[in-house]
Amino acid sequence: MLRPQAIGVFPGTAGFLMLPPVPEAQTLMPALLRGYLPERWPEEWEFFSLGMSGASVETILQAVPEGPEGIYNRFILQPEADVYGWARERLAGDYVLLLDAVAWQMGLCPEPPKLPEADGEIRAFVLAAQGYYAIHRGSWEAGLERLQAAAEEAEGVSPVFAARLYAEWAASKQMRGDDEEAVIAGYRKALDLMEGTAFGEVRAELWFQLGTMYQERADGRKGFLMKAMECYHEALKVFRRESHPDAYAMVHMNLALAYLAMPSTDRGSRLRAALAVQGLREALRIFQKDTHPDLWASATMNLANALQHVSTSHPEANLWEAVALYEEVMEVRREEDDPVGYARILANQGNALAHLGAFSRAVPRLEEARRRFLEHGEEDAAGAVDGILQEIRRLRQ
DSSP states (O other): OOOOOOTTTGGGGGGGGOOOTTHHHHHHHHHHHTTOOOSSSGGGGOOOOHHHTTHHHHHHHHOSSSSHHHHHHHHHSSOHHHHOOOOOOOOOOOOHHHHHHHHHTTSSSSSSOOSOOHHHHHHHHHHHHHHHHHHTTTHHHHHHHHHHHHHHHHTTOOOOHHHHHHHHHHHHHHHOOHHHHHHHHHHHHHHHOOOOOOOHHHHHHHHHHHHHHHHHHHHHHHHHHHHHHHHEEEEEEEOOTTTTTHHHHHHHHHHHHHHSOTTTTTTHHHHHHHHHHHHHHHHHTTOOOOOOOOOHHHHHHHHHHHHTTOSSSSSSHHHHHHHHHHHHHHHHHHHHOHHHHHHHHHHHHHHHHHHOOOHHHHHHHHHHHHHHHHTTTTTTHHHHHHHHHHHHHHHOO
């Protein structure tokens, strides 16, 4: 068997395929393990090239060479019970370990193989399957331990495979709200391992995910928010409006929210507020009401909120724009789907109208928001609305 194999390096079906030994392997494999495809493929690897180019299964199968790798690859390309049985009768050793691990992922056997004597990327592949199996059964701690062990095992021989495993491990821990230092270290490790590879887009995704981690856990900490901004700027080096419009818009929206969450006590707060407005407008060039209704509503809501706080020579124009934007959002956000969220829109719009002196329009919205907050146990939000209503009564006297 050729070692190391490129399993786990590429996305999709190619990430499961095995390459047979060829004389050029020692020269080609180091680059392939970092995602760089050869200019000229060995004839025995032509099937892999076809798989990377999106050829049909029938075309790829015709190019699959004979031998144990070919038997295994035929199952990868035709993941059916009869092909699995046929392949298992003909394979042994590490080939069977990989075959059974994939078969479990395809739902063709009840569990992945036991911990093997194998090493490197083979052992990492099986450890990862065991990790997914444990998580699938609800044993998160055991599953995450297996995933981490898989990443560590792959690190020395297949950096991209290891990076993908570290990223999955970190994302799972982030989702669970686990220790922030471990999550950050996991993403950083994945980024380091991905450096110098052909997967610039994956690195950008990792920068974005790390940015969300810093932002989620910031809790007003300026240092964490600054780190989040740095991550988003790194992601934007790859995510351009022309090439990755959705990711580009999402990064701009998150970056804007990070600006707005920064403490407003220093002299840079005005600039950050202006940058937030600019970023949200940029996001809304992509997130249109008819194509991305939920993201459009979120970005529009955030823009309206930002317009209330940005320092400008024409504050009334900003406030009236905010009022109109809240109205647009209420046209698509259904109260029954999120009554508290709908109440927040009413409260924010009422606050903007109050700042404009349009008290007769502001008060009904604020009173309605207060009532809805109380109905859903949001006493603090209701109290904040009470404060605005009291100020309006004072100004009217």
